[in-house]
Amino acid sequence: MDRIVDISSDGLHLAIYRGFLTVSRGGEEQGRIALDDIGALIVHAHGTTWSNHVFVKMAERGVPVVLCGPNHAPVSVVWPLEGHYAQGARLRAQIDAPRPLQKQLWRKIVAAKIRMQGQVLAANGQEGGAFEMLARKVRSGDPDNTEAQAARRYWKALFGPEFYRDQDADGANALLNYGYTVLRAILSRAICASGLHPTIGIFHSNRANAFALADDLVEPYRPLIDQLVLNLISGGESSVSRDAKRALTSISTFDLEGGPGISPLSVQAGRFVHSLAVSFETGEAKLELPSLPSFLELSGLGRQPVGEEA
Template identity: 55%
Template sequence: MVGRIVEIAEDGRHLSLRRGFLVVGTGHEEIGRVALDSIGAVIVNAHGTTWSNALMIALTRRGVPVVLCGPQHRPEAVLWPVDGHHVQAHRMRCQAEARLPLRKRLWQQLVQAKIRMQGSVVGALGGPEAAFARLARTVRSGDPDNVEAQAARRYWPLVMGPDFRRDPEAPGANALLNYGYTVLRAATARSVMGAGLHPTLGLHHHNRGNPMCLVDDVMEPFRPFVDLTVRTLVRDGLEDLTPPVKQALVAVTTLDLPGPKGTSPLATALDALTHSLATSFEAGSAALDLPTTPTALDLVGCERAQ
C-alpha cells in the first residue's frame, strides 16, 4: 500500500483523532487534518509534540508506524502494532526458529540486490555500472567476504564525490540522507509488520540496542534510490531540509520499479518483498520477491525529474 507520509516538524503540535482523521492542532486551533486510511507513516521530528491515546490506537490498528526522531532526523523509536497480521504468531515463530544457513542465504540475496541497485545509480550518473554487477555475482551466502563494504567504498565517491564521507551526525547531504532513510525505514517497518514479522529479529543487523534490525536488513536494496535523490538535490544546491526537499525525499516511496509482475511503486515492492520473506521463513527456503534492477536509463529519467 502506498500511503501519505505525515511529518510533524513544528514544535508544540497536538495530534488527536476526530471522525476518522488525524487532526493537528495548536492550543485550541486546528491546523490541518489527514484521513487515517490514507496515511502510510507518521514521522515526529518536533519538540513538545503531544498526542491522544485514541489516535495512537487508531494508527496501530491500521498498521501505521509512528517514528520518533532525535537530532539530525535519526529515528529513536517506532510504535508498532502488537497484532500486525492474522497469522503473526505462526510467522514470528518460524522467523525466530529460522536456521542460520537460511538467514545467510536471505542476506546474500538482499546484498546482491543492493549492489545491483547501486550499479544502476552509478550507471545513471555515467559511471561503471558493470563493475557493480560483477561484484554482486561474487557475494556468497552470508557475505563472509563483506562484498557489501567493498561496493560501498567504490560507490560513495562515484555518487557523492571523492571528498564525501558518510557521517550521520553531519549537516548538508548527510542530513538529507538521514531524512530520506528515515522515510524509507518507516515505509519498510509498515511492510515488515504488515507481513506478520518481528522487526527486531534480523538476518544480519544485530545491534542489541536496535529494535528494527529486520527493517534495516530489508530496506538495504532500496537505499540507493534515496542516495540518487539526495545527489540530485545537492547538485542543484539544495542542502537544507526545506519543505520542497522533504517532499522530494518522501516521493522516493512512490518511485516506479520494474518487477516480475510489472511496474509498481517502491512501497508496493516492499510489501511483496516482506511477504516473500515471511513465506521463506515458513517454507525454510530462500526465495525473495525482489524488484528487477532498473536500467541506468530508467534512473536517468528519475534523476532529471527531481
C-alpha cells in the same frame, strides 16, 4: 495511496476526529488527512503534543509512528502488538529459521543492493559494471564483506572524493538520514503486515537494535534515496528543508517493476517482505526483490514530490 506524514513544525497538536488525523496549533486546525491514507507518521519537531487516540488508531492500521532525533535519524518507533492473522506461526518460523537459510537470504539482499548501487552510478555517468561483477561474487552470508567493498567505491564515486558517510553531519548526510528514515518506516509497516517481528534480523543482530530486520530489508532500496539526494543537491537543496522532505517522502510512490507488474515502492516493499515470510515458512530463499529502474526514472526521482508535511 499510502502517504508519509511528516510533522516538522514546532508546537503542533495531533488528534483524531471522525476518521482523520488532525493537526492543530493553539486550538486552530492547520490540516487533516484521512487515517486510511497514512502509510507512516514521522515526527521530529519540538513541543509536539498528542491525543492517546492517535497511537491507538495508528496501531490499529499497522502504521508505524517514527520519532526522530536532531540528525533526522529515528530514535524510536511505536509498534502495534497485533499484526498479520498468521503472526504466531510466522514468528515461530522466523525465530527457527536455520542459519544456512538466513545466510542465503542475506546473500540475495546484499547482491541486490550492490546491483542497485551500480545502476545509480551508471545513471550518473560513472563506471557501474564492476558492481555487477561484485554482486555475482557475493557468497552465502557475505563472509568476504563484499557489501563494504562496494560501499568504499560507491560513496566516493557518487558524491565526490571528499565525501564521508557521517550520520551526525549536515548537508548530504542529513538528507540521507531523513531519506533512510522514510524507507525504514515503509519497511516497518510491511514487516508488521506480514506477521514478522522487527527485532529478529537476518544479518543485523545488535541487542540494542529493536528494528534489526527493518535495517536488513531497507538495503536494496537505499541507493534510490542516494540518487534522490543527489538530485536534490544538483537542484540547489543543501539541508533538510520543507521541499527536500516532501521530495524524500515521495519515494513511497516511486514505481518499481516486479513480478505482477509496475507498482509503487510501498506496494513492492510489501511483496518483498511477504516473500521473506514465505521463505521462512518453506525454508527456500526466494525473494521478490526490486528491479533496477531505468536511467531516466532515476534522474526523475524526487522531481515531483507528493508527500504530506505539517
